[in-house]
Amino acid sequence: MKSIEVVARSVDEAIAEALQELNADRDDVQIEILDEGNKGFLGILGSKQAKVRVELIEKPEANKLEAALEFTRELLSKMGISAEVQGEEDSESIKLQIDGDDLGILIGRRGQTLDSLQYIVSLAVNRQTEGEWNRIQIDVGDYRVRREESLRSLASRAASKVEKNGRRLALDAMNAAERRIIHQALQDFPGVETRSEGQDPYRRVVILPS
């Protein structure tokens, strides 16, 4: 845990200096006054400097992963599904991994149930914990990994076709995450460009010759 000690003319000054150094707000820290200090006579005679120790409190968002795991486990148990949930987080997102037998029910048609589950977990966890909004991604087995692979190969097959015959090609409707995979897969593909057309839930990627 990060903490610093600062000496200054007064307690208030010492705290202000410490907060600036830690780049923190008063609410984010715990303050211990080590020495009240003494202004002394005319600010010179017998004056003693104030000393404080300021420690950064672990912020609530650091517990978001715990909250996400706990919520997802309880949700699954209430759904009557027995599964293992594990998680990891990096600076911008939380990834949860659900494993177990017979989890097809959690994925649903074209991942619809999984997307809904992910949406609810994300709303609930971000609502219940303070701090910034964190993206929460959930995978069941290796569904998302395999889905991404198949989207990539679909994208390059379709792009080859467009590049060959010079006619635009519209893919099936997909959600935003899946469209992003297609756009990314084709951003360096020679001879074609991509754009999204239409309104959700029918919004789709169109591949055009460039």
Next chain:
Amino acid sequence: MKDLVEFIGKSLAENPDEIRVETTDKGYETVYSLYVAPEDMGRLIGKGGRIAKAIRTVVKASAIKSGVRVHVEIDEAN
């Protein structure tokens, strides 16, 4: 199943204490009416009904697992 609907409702609402679930057995399916505080309607329904749809999808998945037919309605508590 009622427990599940209530759990999701409370976890999304700003006023979880006002969440109430009523069950109506219609024979061919069970209807779960999720009553929420008026100011929480938006949090439970979402833009274009997106949240409501996600709640129904998750509850229905659980229903498939239990082999029952369910429907979830969301309404304002009086």
